[in-house]
Amino acid sequence: MHELPVTQNILEIALRHAKAANASRIMSLNIVIGELASIVDDSIQFYWDIISNDTIAEGAKLNFNRINAEFECKVCGARYKLQGNELVCPDCGSLQIDIVAGKEFFLESIDVE
C-alpha cells in the first residue's frame, strides 16, 4: 500500500541524477529490491506509469533486480535461503543468524540519453 510515496521517491531521485548528467531523456531505471523489503514491483509499475507522465522519464522502463533473502548461521556458519516459514538454521537449529541479503532497496542506476 505504500508504493505511491515510494514511487514518487524513485522519480525524484532519477530526475535529480538525470539533470546532473545533463540528460534529455531517461530510458530505463535499474532498481534493486530485496525479498524482505516488502515492496511490490507491480504496484510501483502501476504508479510509475501515472506519475512519470510529462517528465523526461515518461515511458521509461523499470527493471527490477530481485535479491533473494539469504541467512548465515552465526554458530555453524551455514548459509541458506528461506525455506517455508522457519528461519532457524537448517543445519544446527541455531537461532543466532545474520541476514546477509534481502533487505536491499535502492536505485542502482539509470540509463539516459
Add this chain to the structure above:
Amino acid sequence: MTKRVPVVEKIMSANDRIASQNRAKLDNARIYSMNLMASPGGGKTSLIELTIKNLAERLRLAVIDGDVATSIDADRAASAGAVAVQINTGGECHLDAVMLQNALLQIELDEIDLLIVENVGNLICPASFKLGTHKNVLISSIPEGDDKPYKYPGMYRGVDALVINKIDLLPYVPFDMDYFRRGVEVLNPGLITFPLSCSTQEGLDSWISWVLQQTQSNRII
C-alpha cells in the same frame, strides 16, 4: 546514445532525512519519543490510555495519533489526560516523517516530557518509514496468531521493544508461544518483550516502569 548513470541511492533517503530532523528537534526540546505500531485492533489505543493514566502524575505526555479518518483515538488519549494531536492520513496506510514534522508544529514542545506516536494500524508499511522517534515499539496480540513474525519480518526486525498484548486470551486461542518467540528471536535477537493484558492489566507494571525509566534516563543529559 544511451549511457548509464550510476545512482546507488536508497529510495527511502528523503524520508530518512526528515526523520533525522525530527529527532534533532525532539532532542533539542528534551522530549523522549516512541512510535507505537500494531495491526488494527492490536491494542495501541488501549495501551496508550493505560500508559497515560499511569504516568500522567509523573510525566507531561503528548500523543500524536495517525488514523485514516476520525479522531476517536486522539479523543481517547485526550480524555485520559494527554495533549493529543490527530493526523488524518487521508487514506495513507502509515505515518511518514513529514506527517510527524507537521504534527510537531501543533505541540508546545517545551511542555512535554514523553511523546507517544500512534501509527496507523498496519504491519507492513510503517516499518519502511522512519519517523525519527527514539524507540519503535510493536504490539502483537495473542488472537492475531503465533505466525506473525514469520509473515511480517520487516516489522519485527526494525523494532526496539515488543508488547505481547491480550495474554488473558491464551487459554482460549491456539497460540504456540515458543514458535512465536523463536521467530522473534531470529529476526531481532535479545528483543525486550512485555507480555501483558490491557483488559486485566496483568504484566502492565513492567511496561509502565520501562517507559518511565527510558524517559527519565534519556532526558537527563
